């Protein structure tokens with residue numbers, strides 16, 4: 326954004342130093358704004374670093390049209406943001422930061438180091454070179470009386486800052502320990518912005534295991550199973566935890582399970598413990614087990630189940646397990662469990678809900694607060710794991726920052742060329 330020699334650089338305040346806030350800061354600084362990022366934690370990017378512990382799945386390599394279907398009822402606004410800054414842009418950006426990416430066997434995209442630390446370190450250095458100032462232990466506590474003014478609580482007291490543009494990138498409400506506590510929702514509602522209730526997404530499902538199962542198998546992975554719910558089947562590994570079941574297939578079905586539980590009070594998920602064999606093949610193998618073998622031995626020797634998978638059949642298969650091979654095979658292929666709750670939001674990978682997308686215009690500016698833009702997970706979109714969360718956080722940040730720059734040029738007293 327070219328300035329005349331006498332014109333001061335536009336002051337941009339970004340609140341929230343996660344991937345969305347830092348990306349908005351980068352775009353704004355690159356266009357000549359004087360940018361300050363305020364974050365209430367002692368350091369920025371904490372959730373990004375947490376995501377790095379799982380390998381940092383940055384995005385997905387599938388074609389953009391397919392990728393967009395992962396956002397369910399994504400509005401045209403979210404779609405436009407992702408098309409304008411798609412997975413290829415994210416990958417190029419990483420490579421520029423010295424962290425080339427690669428496509429894993431599942432099509433997911435990761436940085437070569439499989440970690441977030443080198444990426445964040447290089448990014449923060451580049452932001453500092455671009456003049457971006459990062460203020461930590463600065464908490465956004467509400468809006469001020471003037472347009473585009475925000476109240477920030479700091480260790481030295483509360484200050485009211487007035488900016489030319491404000492970008493809010495305060496995250497969702499999962500894992501509050503790393504900063505995203507969702508406390509901003511009350512402040513936005515008070516300012517007349519509609520915020521959909523925050524709900525857990527990509528989370529585990531609660532199951533009240535018997536102590537005997539936990540004593541032997543807590544933390545154990547159950548490899549290569551298929552979970553089915555509401556006509557959708559997802560394959561992968563699941564893990565037995567103290568409170569229930571976690572893992573990729575569980576997270577993939579969590580949104581459907583959450584909605585069914587909200588509607589009906591519970592839902593029944595089925596596990597196929599032997600997805601590579603048909604029921605008939607399994608029954609045939611079980612029929613060949615030695616006379617006198619216990620059901621447990623038959624499940625392990627003849628059906629080839631791991632000890633933990635066989636234990637799940639005993640745990641969830643009812644008081645008396647069927648002994649007829651056909652019935653037992655059916656159970657192994659469709660082992661039901663009832664769940665009445667998802668894991669709480671503070672243990673979820675992401676949250677659904679947030680600032681409703683019709684509260685922002687095509688530039689991601691709040692209709693109720695001109696000059697204030699919103700980006701990242703605090704917006705009301707939802708997606709499964711697979712890199713879709715970071716992709717949308719980055720893409721909406723680029724869109725919000727570009728929107729802010731476009732809006733600035735339209736303000737009286739600023740050049741529009």
Ligand SMILES: Cc1cc2nc3c(=O)[nH]c(=O)nc-3n(C[C@H](O)[C@H](O)[C@H](O)COP(=O)(O)OP(=O)(O)OC[C@H]3O[C@@H](n4cnc5c(N)ncnc54)[C@H](O)[C@@H]3O)c2cc1C
Pocket residue numbers: 340341342343344345346363364365366369370371372373375376377379380381382383384463464465466494495496497499500503504505506507508509673674675700701702703711712713714715716718
């Ligand atoms: C365990 C885990 C693993 C994950 N793995 C992946 C993955 O592999 N791939 C993927 O795509 N996604 C993953 N995610 C999700 C991804 O990390 C988030 O979607 C993403 O970080 C959202 O970015 P954001 O910038 O919108 O919000 P955040 O990263 O949450 O950043 C928000 C920032 O705002 C600050 N803030 C909040 N309130 C205030 C306030 N009042 N005042 C000042 N500052 C405030 C917070 O301190 C924080 O720094 C994972 C999440 C978790 C929890």
